[in-house]
Amino acid sequence: MEEAPNKLRLYGTEASPFVRRVIWALKLKGVDYDFVQEDLSNKSPALLHYNPIHQKVPVLVHAGKPITESAVILEYIEEAWPDPTPLLPKDPYERAMARFWIAYGDQKHHVFHSFLACSEEGKEKAAKDLLEILKIVQDEALGDHKFFGGDTLSLVDLCYGWLTSLKYVERVVGVQVLEPMTLPRLHRWMQDFKEERVIKENLPDLEAKLPELEILRNHLVSTNN
């Protein structure tokens, strides 16, 4: 496929937290791109062409060359457009810590999924498991900093940015986990994160998607998945 040399295109869906982190990174870098909305129940030939192995979003196509897997895409964005808004620290040890916590969140994403999919009887345990993970993230990763990397946003913040949609999931499940009482610093982080201009301007409209989320939850519960 012939492409303009610096043409940038992102294949994704509105609600995916893995797509959202890429959108935020591109917006923070001030890089122009086209967004191609995918329907995951009927994936486009382009998506299957560019990501034959995982067949998932997000896919970033830069000058005709595809990059897949959100954590890989984020590192690519950081390396292709390092300035003027670096999203990883310079120090190798601090970079390692950032990568560790990004990987940790992704490894534990199934706990969040289990929370969304929990049955009535499993609700208490699912909420407890999620709280345990978030406590580790708050105490060990965030610490006393404003953002995960210090005073300014980093890739780690973007990767935990899905926490801004947790309240919608909490509503359909009917249990609250991320509260000022239980997770004061992580809750405060979430408020600060949402107030950052680029984040605020690019939050998904999940209020409008609540009925869909409800349908998804009912489906997951009924298929025990």
Next chain:
Amino acid sequence: MEEAPNKLRLYGTEASPFVRRVIWALKLKGVDYDFVQEDLSNKSPALLHYNPIHQKVPVLVHAGKPITESAVILEYIEEAWPDPTPLLPKDPYERAMARFWIAYGDQKHHVFHSFLACSEEGKEKAAKDLLEILKIVQDEALGDHKFFGGDTLSLVDLCYGWLTSLKYVERVVGVQVLEPMTLPRLHRWMQDFKEERVIKENLPDLEAKLPELEILRNHLVSTNN
């Protein structure tokens, strides 16, 4: 704990493929380190102190500061000692491809585990599943190159270096998967990889560990795990 400023210590086990890739990286970089042998059935207080979250090997401790998760450790080694032996390409897109294939191997490691743990009836399917993954690795990642990154070793080669121990696993399972007939280019890569001086000098002695591997397999099969 007080440490000499550049003291480097690696906590690991002889047989772990995740530890082995870190050993190879440090040897290729020509960096001196102390190796601390761990007994995973009786983990040392130091290991639990340095890796309280995952409690796993490898852990690299540099000047008293721990780095965990082998993929994160490898990137750290690359950034802390970039020259004279770079193990990632310079180009952001090629780096993204390297990271993609490292992640792919780790995501699919469970297929290798299932092969080691397969029952008599499950053997054929387990071998087929493993062959399918290795075919993708050969055709999509290795292509026609000598090594994954081209003519010289990269982190991707180190991460697929566990394939050099596959023949021992094949022996205890009783099925061969990685053969010149089925996977000619990947098999040729494995031969070339093992002939590289640093790799050759630092291959684990798995011949001596065959009885242990047999015991491990019997345990996994009997616990259906």
